[in-house]
Amino acid sequence: xxxxxxxxxxxxxxxxxxxxxxxxxxxxxxxxxxxxxxxxxxxxxxxxxxxxxxxxxxxxxxxxxxxxxxxxxxxxxxxxxxxxxxxxxxxxxxxxxxxxxxxxxxxxxxxxxxxxxxxxxxxxxxxxxxxxxxxxxxxxxxxxxxxxxxxxxxxxxxxxxxxxxxxxxxxxxxxxxxxxxxxxxxxxxxxxxxxxxxxxxxxxxxxxxxxxxxxxxxxxxxxxxxxxxxxxxxxxxx
Amino acid sequence: xxxxxxxxxxxxxxxxxxxxxxxxxxxxxxxxxxxxxxxxxxxxxxxxxxxxxxxxxxxxxxxxxxxxxxxxxxxxxxxxxxxxxxxxxxxxxxxxxxxxxxxxxxxxxxxxxxxxxxxxxxxxxxxxxxxxxxxxxxxxxxxxxxxxxxxxxxxxxxxxxxxxxxxxxxxxxxxxxxxxxxxxxxxxxxxxxxxxxxxxxxxxxxxxxxxxxxxxxxxxxxxxxxxxxxxxxxxxxx
DNA sequence: AAGGACTTGTGCCTTCGTGCACAAAGTTCA
DNA sequence: TGAACTTTGTGCACGAAGGCACAAGTCCTT
Numbered sequence: 012x013x014x015x016x017x018x019x020x021x022x023x024x025x026x027x028x029x030x031x032x033x034x035x036x037x038x039x040x041x042x043x044x045x046x047x048x049x050x051x052x053x054x055x056x057x058x059x060x061x062x063x064x065x066x067x068x069x070x071x072x073x074x075x076x077x078x079x080x081x082x083x084x085x086x087x088x089x090x091x092x093x094x095x096x097x098x099x100x101x102x103x104x105x106x107x108x109x110x111x112x113x114x115x116x117x118x119x120x121x122x123x124x125x126x127x128x129x130x131x132x133x134x135x136x137x138x139x140x141x142x143x144x145x146x147x148x149x150x151x152x153x154x155x156x157x158x159x160x161x162x163x164x165x166x167x168x169x170x171x172x173x174x175x176x177x178x179x180x181x182x183x184x185x186x187x188x189x190x191x192x193x194x195x196x197x198x199x200x201x202x203x204x205x206x207x208x209x210x211x212x213x214x215x216x217x218x219x220x221x222x223x224x225x226x227x228x229x230x231x232x233x234x235x236x237x238x239x240x241x242x243x244x245x246x247x248x249x
Numbered sequence: 250x251x252x253x254x255x256x257x258x259x260x261x262x263x264x265x266x267x268x269x270x271x272x273x274x275x276x277x278x279x280x281x282x283x284x285x286x287x288x289x290x291x292x293x294x295x296x297x298x299x300x301x302x303x304x305x306x307x308x309x310x311x312x313x314x315x316x317x318x319x320x321x322x323x324x325x326x327x328x329x330x331x332x333x334x335x336x337x338x339x340x341x342x343x344x345x346x347x348x349x350x351x352x353x354x355x356x357x358x359x360x361x362x363x364x365x366x367x368x369x370x371x372x373x374x375x376x377x378x379x380x381x382x383x384x385x386x387x388x389x390x391x392x393x394x395x396x397x398x399x400x401x402x403x404x405x406x407x408x409x410x411x412x413x414x415x416x417x418x419x420x421x422x423x424x425x426x427x428x429x430x431x432x433x434x435x436x437x438x439x440x441x442x443x444x445x446x447x448x449x450x451x452x453x454x455x456x457x458x459x460x461x462x463x464x465x466x467x468x469x470x471x472x473x474x475x476x477x478x479x480x481x482x483x484x485x486x487x
Numbered sequence: 488a489a490g491g492a493c494t495t496g497t498g499c500c501t502t503c504g505t506g507c508a509c510a511a512a513g514t515t516c517a
Numbered sequence: 518t519g520a521a522c523t524t525t526g527t528g529c530a531c532g533a534a535g536g537c538a539c540a541a542g543t544c545c546t547t
């Protein structure tokens with residue numbers, strides 16, 4: 012896509028540097044499980060065993076890991092610490108990322124108090140909200156406490172903190188405007204919790220988490236299930 | 250997979266009844282956008298326009314909708330109300346689904362106060378927590394208030410309410426045990442927010458939402474971006 | 488030192504998802 | 518009525534992802 016990727020086919024691992032998206036999406040899981048294993052004192056693990064702990068097939072796990080390089084030992088398995096290090100390095104977890112959260116309602120609070128951030132190199136560097144009742148409040152994050160800033164501070168906050176990731180936890184109506192301001196301020200990675208489709212330029216990456224969507228997917232399969240069993244009952248009564 | 254699907258190739262739409270997973274995952278978005286359009290008084294919309302509002306390509310949208318049947322009119326477009334109805338019907342949104350939420354911390358609170366549930370046929374029928382400070386508290390949901398029940402009530406609550414979907418918003422350590430109890434009580438669809446890999450039997454469907462995973466995926470691409478630009482700078486200095 | 492047991496890394500094949508392009512069908516206007 | 522224009526539905530081709538199976542490499546035992 013970008014200019015520089017075309018003119019530099021020189022990266023060491025994974026010839027030409029293309030890790031499939033599906034693999035990238037699983038690496039964080041492998042990483043988390045490996046750290047848990049390390050805490051438990053496990054030093055070496057086979058792909059079969061690790062795959063089971065991660066809920067994937069062994070073949071898929073091995074193929075995923077092969078994209079990072081050859082960090083396993085045939086006949087033995089993977090060194091937990093080594094593999095964990097290389098995954099975190101590949102994911103960019105070895106350097107800290109500044110995160111700005113916009114919208115400090117219930118969800119925003121939940122995000123701030125989520126313990127999985129700091130340990131993975133994410134640092135919340137700013138909280139923003141538009142509601143006067145919330146602005147100025149002190150919120151306990153992991154490590155330091157933060158004070159909710161008014162929306163007018165957005166651009167300055169992003170610029171001064173050098174934040175690179177923006178999280179949108181506002182109502183749907185406000186999401187697009189917040190998104191535009193984040194992008195204008197220089198943010199190129201956005202995690203959107205608002206149930207709205209955001210339009211951005213190609214250079215910005217957006218990931219979306221929608222609670223209602225997940226529930227509706229579950230409902231679809233649940234309905235299929237009850238349809239099936241009622242049909243089955245009909246057949247058996249016939 | 251299941252017995253009944255094999256013996257009933259008689260469903261009307263989508264010969265043999267197989268809607269691709271990728272399509273199912275997008276239907277909720279189409280549905281939400283269509284309802285917004287209906288509220289704005291739009292009666293008819295073309296696939297091009299709807300696709301743009303949903304952030305997908307027109308071809309993909311049309312193919313997705315074709316799995317439900319032919320509900321568009323050539324030369325005109327889709328009737329917003331009709332299409333919205335058929336999608337909601339396919340997703341099982343026309344009948345109410347009972348939802349039990351386990352873990353009423355910050356995230357649990359955010360879920361309860363989320364307004365997107367009731368309007369899509371999801372009704373929160375129970376809140377559970379293990380912490381004595383939380384049990385017994387009244388939490389304002391959409392419509393009715395709910396009182397947080399102790400974990401011991403789980404089985405009874407699921408059975409009496411007939412809840413079909415369970416949401417796990419507990420710490421990771423408790424997730425597997427909660428999951429097992431939900432399944433034992435008869436729940437077959439689970440939405441898991443805890444950062445843990447849950448093992449269940451094949452007949453149970455689990456969907457997972459992991460905030461840290463999403464951030465790490467963003468970090469990966471963000472890192473690739475800065476790698477590229479620093480390499481580009483090197484090339485330009487040479 | 489050699490053979491057997493074990494485990495990784497990968498080539499091949501199948502399946503799934505996406506995009507293009509066009510025929511079929513409907514509408515509007517003269 | 519008929520011709521020009523619009524839009525859906527879909528056949529086809531291509532690329533991404535997943536799974537199988539095995540060669541290559543490592544350790545252990547005798």
